Amino acid sequence: MTRFAQSYLQRVDIVLVGLIGLLACGEACGQAEKPAPAPAPAANQAAREARETSADEAWLEFVSFVRTLPPPSMAPTAPSAPRELENSLQKSIQRYVQAADKAKEFHVRFPTDERALQARLEEYLFLVDALQSGSTSHVTRLDGVEKSLLDDRNIPEQVRLQLRVNSLERMAAGKRAEGFQAVLDTYEQEAWKLQKDFPQRPESYALLLKLAQLRLSNDHIEKARAIAQEVVKGPAPPQIRIQAEMMLKHFGLLDKSFKLKFTAIDGREVDIDKMRGKVVLIDFWATWCQPCLAEIPNLTETYRQLNPKGFEIIGINLDESKANMNYVMQRAGMTWPQHFDGQGTENKFAQEFGVALIPTMWLVDKEGVLRNLDARTNLRQKVEKLLAEKSG
Secondary structure: OOOOOOHHHHHHHHHHHHHHHOOHHHHOOOOOOOOOOOOOOHHHHHHHHHHHHHHHHHHHHHHHHHHOOOOHHHHOOOOOOOOHHHHHHHHHHHHHHHHHHHHHHHHHOOOOOHHHHHHHHHHHHHHHHHHOOOOOOOOOHHHHHHHHHHHEEEEEEEEHHHHHHHHHHHHHHOOOOOOOHHHHHHHHHHHHHHHHOOOOOOHHHHHHHHHHHHHOOOOOOHHHHHHHHHHHHHHOOHHHHHHHHHHHHHHOOOOOOOOEEEEEOOOOOOEEEHHHHEEEEEEOOOOOOOHHHHHHHHHHHHHHHHHHHHHHEEEEOOOOOOHHHHHHHHOOOOOOOOEOOHHHHHHHHHHHHHHOOOOOOOOOOOOOEEEEOOOOOOOOHHHHHHHHHHHH
């Protein structure tokens, strides 16, 4: 495939190799192999060889230019002065547009060359790079190139799908000035269009599931539920279907009395029924889960600040090694009670509550009712809101 979401170093390798494997896959792509061409007259043969030589030289020139471009990750993000930042970005934009121009020059001059489609995609992607660097003067050109590629049915479905995803993300990002609600609404509208146009592609259902999770993170429960229900109804891949089913199961627990009782690893008896009047975070986590570890500083700080006001945490650990869990707890200062049974992802409560993905953080209010299924987002604000509610 082409270099979507890849570094420039990977991009150069793909430029050198080309799209031959994707665009000329023969019977493996369900296309009959073309019959061998009849021998050409000597004059025609010579002309064709001259064109091929010229195309090779033009492609080498393009490759050489691409090699001079720094990866986006190497662009200076914090120069000593704003003017230096502006100058740096303008230079980057200029170079990206030059690369797009060279790619366009190639596919216009050599439209039948096997690298012509890759050159069209390179033109598009370098224009995306320019846009992401702050250019606003090449949007119309980018839109035109994108439309041309999407309308070309000779382009593999996987490439057209990625183009549509890129377009979706650009459209949603363009709504930022109208607020995050407008971004989510646009994202949802375009995601459903994508699913309709690519009903058999797993990526379209993965996108919808991501959308449901975004809705959930922003407490749009009914919209998240509706999306998950549609994912379950459709021909989604098994893994995505299972995640959607688990999400629906969690919705069934929401706004109901939550029951949790066990003996913690340090001997403390934990019974959420006896924690009425407290706001309790249920944290499903493991030491092998990097996002879980990344959340720990926020957890410990929020606990330190809000525990005196009635905030508690209960950990449900999904490790198989108790030593690993104890090591992280001691290093991070995690003093709240933990459930551990050594069963890993088969942990008793993970199975009971249908938690297949971690970190998962739920909030239980002062009345013992499960109120929030995604406490990772804006944790402190959500806890403070529940603490402010009057109990009884």
